[in-house]
C-alpha cells in the first residue's frame with residue numbers, strides 16, 4: 275500500500291467556518307491524515323474565530339484594512355503560511371481574491387470549494403446566495419458543489435471533484451443553500467483524502 279501524504283493545512287475563511295470546522299474534525303477523527311495548522315480570516319467579527327479557539331487552531335486576523343492594502347495582506351498571509359510550514363491551503367468561504375505572492379508561491383497547492391457547478395454557475399459575481407438564486411432563476415434541474423484548484427481567476431482552476439443534487443420544485447435559495455452546504459461537508463474532506471492517498475494528483 276502506498277504511503278499516505280500528510281499535509282500541514284492552512285485555512286483562509288471569511289464567515290461562519292462550517293467547512294473549516296468540518297475539515298478540522300475530520301483530521302482529529304483520523305479520517306484525514308493531514309494536520310490543521312493555522313487559520314487566517316479577513317473579518318474580525320467572523321464566527322470562524324470562535325470555532326478556531328474552541329478547536330485549538332491558531333488564528334490571525336489579516337485584511338486590507340489591517341495591512342493597508344490587499345497586496346500587503348497577501349504578503350503577510352504568505353509569510354505566515356511559510357512560517358507555519360503549511361503545504362496545502364484550504365479556502366473555506368474566503369471572500370477575497372487570492373493573488374500574488376500567495377497564488378504563485380502555492381501554485382497548485384490552494385483548494386477552494388464553490389457552492390455550485392462549474393463552469394456554468396461560477397465566476398465574478400457568483401458567490402454565496404447569488405449562486406443559488408441563479409440556479410433557481412435559470413430553472414436548472416441540478417446544482418451541487420465543486421472543489422477546484424485556485425489560480426488568479428475566480429472559480430477558474432482545475433476541477434478536482436464535485437457532487438450534484440437535484441433542485442426540488444418550489445425550492446427557495448435558502449433551502450438550496452442549506453442542502454448544498456451539507457454536500458460541501460461530504461465533498462471537501464473526501465477530495466483532500468483523495469489527494470492524501472494519491473487518487474488525485476496535484
Ligand code: GRF
Pocket residue numbers: 287289290291292293294366367368387388389402455458
Ligand atoms: C460555502 O458555501 C462555500 O462554498 C462558499 O462559502 C460558504 C462558506 O461556508 N465559498 P462556511 O463559512 O464554511 O460555513
